[in-house]
Amino acid sequence: MSDVRVIIQRDSEREERVVTTGTTAAELFPGERTVIAARVGGELKDLAYEIGEGEVVEPVEISSEDGLAILRHSTAHVMAQAVQELHPEAKLGIGPPVKDGFYYDFDVATPFTPDDLKAIEKKMQEIQKRGQRFSRRVVTDEAAREELAAEPYKLELIGIKGAASTDDGADVEVGGGELTIYDNLDAKTGELCWKDLCRGPHLPTTRNIPAFKLMRNAAAYWRGSEKNPMLQRIYGTAWPSKEELKAHLEFLAEAEKRDHRKLGSELDLFSFPDEVGSGLAVFHPKGGVIRRAMEDYSRRRHEEEGYEFVYTPHATKGKLFEKSGHLDWYADGMYPPMQLDEGVDYYLKPMNCPMHNLIFDARGRSYRELPLRLFEFGTVYRYEKSGVVHGLTRARGFTQDDAHIYCTKEQMADELDSTLTFVLNLLRDYGLTDFYLELSTKDPEKFVGTDEAWEEATEVLRAVAEKQGLPLTPDxxxxxxxxxxxxxxxxxxxxxxxxxxxVQLDFNLPERFNLEYTSPDGSKQRPVMIHRALFGSIERFFAVLLEHYAGAFPAWLAPVQATGIPIGDAHIPYLQEFAKAARARGLRVEVDSSSDRMQKKIRNAQKQKVPFMIIAGDEDMANGAVSFRYRDGSQENGIPVDEAIAKIAKVVDERAQI
Structure with missing residues (x-):
């Protein structure tokens, strides 16, 4: 047998090795059990791949991003095999890896039940223990159609140009390159146990799947189109160890407790009435208090930074969005037009920026006015399909804390730097402290303006981002x-x-709107425009903070900052006077005067996650004092009333965490 020269690449280290012809990727990494695939010449390959002359081979660890995707895609195949062993009539859809897991779609007569999922998971465990081998083979279109004649959805994928770019993910490579089928072979006899049309790669065997669990099932349209049949989708998760699976399930349980939709109902903050419509929230009084506190603080900080507040309407003539380019580039995200004024199209606005441009252009501008920072809490409307609407985090109507800054090119870098610093500091004020930055660059198929302008804008943003000293990720x-x-x-x-x-840098909209300012030499110049949204949307930011704090907002944001709890009815008037004095200081204080016993009132306040409980009895009244009870159950007794009010006010004023 002849020899071949191969290069093994591990991070920055390269090792040249001479091996015999026919050596597989697996044989390059003997005893390395965490290596489950290889990247050869930049392409992912099974460990059974035979290495050719001069090829560069990188090991793929199961815990790497690529390794996790391979693990999860292989587990999806095991799940599909289990489904067809238990439900032979089931037709196969697609089964890609997704974030933290995988799914597979099936055409079955009736939806899967929780008992079905338990049975499927048990069957998967049996298949995993069999140690079936994943084996790749190249087939022609004709051979694939013959082998998969009983699988109508697979037949649809064969030969469709670009089908791999749909939501089938890594499931099948069609419309170019080799068409492949993966066989699951018996570990002892080599007999075929199951097969699927798939581009791979896969784990060597099912025994390489350390830990998995099925999560839930849902309905899903074939290839994401409402025109196609409704299939049943089963979601699962898979991890490199049982410990990581356990940690993930604990994380999911904690995330479920923090779900803003659940907390919003429990704490009486907001709701989504059917009469209003999907993706359109109404805020209840307590939610309104939190939202107002968020907005008030933001408004104050913006004023300190030299922003000027503006207001614009919710709808406008379509010509404005033609001018801005939104009807060319963003029409799918806009609601249909309303026919008003003898056939003139009006649109609900999806963005505020075109109207801010009109404010800038309402009169002549001088360089002495720049930078001009216009800010608005502007409500916008975007058409979202019902399948992606998700509480407050993906809504159809929401309010942006939107700012547009107009400056000279000479001011641009400094303005971007101060804007990003302001943004980060304000987020820290709300309690978020762990950040990284992402730099989004031009979509070659969807942009306006020149390549030169985009390159200049991108490099300015890159320099500004790097100056913050935070990790920077390309997008x-x-x-x-x-x-x-x-x-x-x-x-x-x-x-x-x-x-x-x-923070977006824009050389293009000022051009489209012909925005100008008078420079020191009297000439007309084009301003640079910076788009900036801090919260993104108030609704979404509300949801993020609600989940971040698990409903236990810091006192400055809490809808009720303190609840007075009388030991007996005789102490209610005393606490009502306390609450009146506290409210005079701008504090949000209530008194529980219900007929519940004191311990029940304490539990109720704890469930509502009130920062302070103010308890009063005979001794407190006699001494002009109250007792403090905190969220963690600790208590301070005999605090004079004035001191107690000052204590709450200090925590609120300093936005302290308690």
Missing amino acids: PGGAAFYGPKISVQARDAIGRTWQMST
């Missing part, structure tokens, strides 16, 4: 059509990442 093609942007990504109390503020 190729993720920018809006009018300019690149920096997104602030924030991690919450349990480590989830949320996209928060965005």
Whole structure:
């Protein structure tokens, strides 16, 4: 047998090795049980792949991003096999890996039940223990159609140009390259146990699946289109160890407790009445208090930073969005037009920026006015399909804390720097402290303006982002059509990442609106425009903070900052006077004068996550004092009334965490 030269790449280290022809990727990494695939020449391959002359081979660890995707996709195949062993009539859809797990779609006569999922998971465990081998083979379109004649959805995928770019993810590569089927082979006899049309790669065997669990099932349209049949989707998760699976399930349980929709109902903050419509929230009094506190603080900080407040209407003539380009680039996210004024189209606004441009252009502007910072709590409306609407985090109507800054090119870098610093500091004031930045660059298929302008804008933003000293992640093609942007990504109390503020640099809309200012030499110049949303939307930011704090807001944001709890009815008037004095200081204090016993009142206040409980009995009344009870159950007794009110006010004024 002849020899071949291969290069093994591990991070920055390269090792040249001579091996015999036919050596597999697996044989390059003997005894390395965590290596489950290889990247050869930049492409992911099974460990059974035979290495060719001069090829560069990188090991793929199961805990890496690629390794997790392979693990989860292989587990999806095991799940599909289990389903067809238990339900032979089930037809296969698609089964890609997704964030933290996988799913597979099936066409079955009746939806799966929780008992079905238990049986499928048990069957998967049996298959996993069999150690079946995943084996790849190349097939022609004709052979694939013959083998999969009983699978109508797989037949639809064969030969469809670009089908792999739909939501089938890694499930099948069609419309180019090789068409492949993966066989699940018996570990002892090599006999075929199950097969699927798939591009791979996969784990060597089912025994390489360390830990998995099925999570839930749901309905899903075939390939995401409402015109197609409704299938049944089963979701699962898979991890490199039982310990990681356990940690993930504990994380999910904690996330469920923090779900803003659940807390919003329990704490009486907001709701989504059917009479109003999906994705359109109404805020109840307590939710309104929190929202007002968020807005009031933001408004004060913006005024300190030199922003000027403006107000614009909810709807406008369509010509405005033609001018801005939104009807060319963003029509799918807008509601249909309303026919008013003898056939003139009006649209609910999806953005505030075109109207802010009109305010800038309402009169002549001088360089002495720049930078001009216009700010609005502007309600916008975006058409979202019902399948993606999710509480306050993905709504159809919401209020942006929207700002547009107009400046000279010379001011641009400093203005971007101060804007990003302001954004980060304000987020910290609300209790978010763990950030990284994302730089979204031009989508080659969806942009306006010149390549040169985009390149200049992108490099200015990159320099501004790097100056913050935070991790910077690229987002190729993720920018809006009018300019690149920096997104602030924030991690919450349990480590989830949320996209928060965005800062976008725009050379294009000033051009489209012919915006001008008079320069020192009297010439007309084009301003640079900076788009900036801090919360993104008030509703979404409300949801993020609600989940971050698990409903236990810091006192300055809490809808009720203190609840008076009388030991007996005789103490109610005393606490009502306390509450009156506290409210005179701007504090939000209530008294529980219900007929419940004191301990029940304490439990009720705890459930409502009130920061302070103010308890009073005979001794407190005699001494002009109260007792403090905190969220953690600790208590301070005999605090004079004035001192108690000052104590609450100090915590509120300092936005302290308690």
